[in-house]
Amino acid sequence: MPLEAPLASATERAAELNTRYRNHSAVDVLRHALSDPQVGRAALVSSFGAESVVLLHLLSTLDRTVPVIFLDTEMLFAETKTYQKELAEHLGLDVRVAGPDRAKLMEHDPDALLHRRDPDACCAMRKSEPLEHALSGFDAWVTGRKRVQGGARANLEFFEADGKDRIKINPLAHFSLEDIQDYITNNRLPRHPLVARGFASVGCAPCTTKTKPGEDPRAGRWRGQDKTECGIHFENGKLVRTGVETIL
Ligand code: SF4
Secondary structure: OOOOOOOOOHHHHHHHHHHHHOOOOHHHHHHHHOOOOOOOOEEEEEOOOOOHHHHHHHHHHHOOOOOEEEEOOOOEOHHHHHHHHHHHHHHOOOEEEEOOOHHHHHHHOOOOOHHHHOHHHHHHHHHHHHHHHHHOOOOEEEOOOOHHHOHHHOOOOOEEEEOOOEEEEOOOOOOOHHHHHHHHHHOOOOOOOOHHHOOOOOOEHHHEOOOOOOOOHHHHEOOOOOOOOOOEEEEOOEEEEOOOOOOO
């Protein structure tokens, strides 16, 4: 829904929305968020990863006209790209593919090995920048992040400020790992094919490994590195940590 009048800052809007929807369910949060004037025009951003189907299905039951942004880093598993196409068709979603700037790839990552030399720079170029570009024109975006994922997500609220003007909506903030699995099973939804092969979380192919039973689901992402998120971007040609992670 377009914004009707200039609104307060994203921080103030998020605080008010959290107060209003504090005790709502995931589906009610998403339903109201998609029509609340305090939220504005929203897109959903999805990696079409291991658990993405839950949020995508939820959206498909509420409003299939909401754009779904899929970030193709050009380093994804072939299985993810196939799953993305099949799932989008299955759920009838309006998917828009975003990707890195080709000239920048040629300049900074001609051998496609930047992820080994400088994974933060690689994430900035292949994820953060294209995502920011794809979100221009939107007042809010929907993510599938959950408190149970820990780290920076442990205190996640349904709504949070993303910079000065944009809001992030996290309808699944209070979902447990069991809730996710139950939702997929009860709605007979197709799972990412790599889940059955031991990948509890699926990102770019060079930076994702299988997880062992009992391990944190995100333990396979950037294994052996301090890195856990992609909250990095370029400012005046320099890498800057945003302190706000992307979801991918
Ligand atoms: Fe590059 Fe790895 Fe980040 Fe993907 S996850 S953008 S390959 S560093």
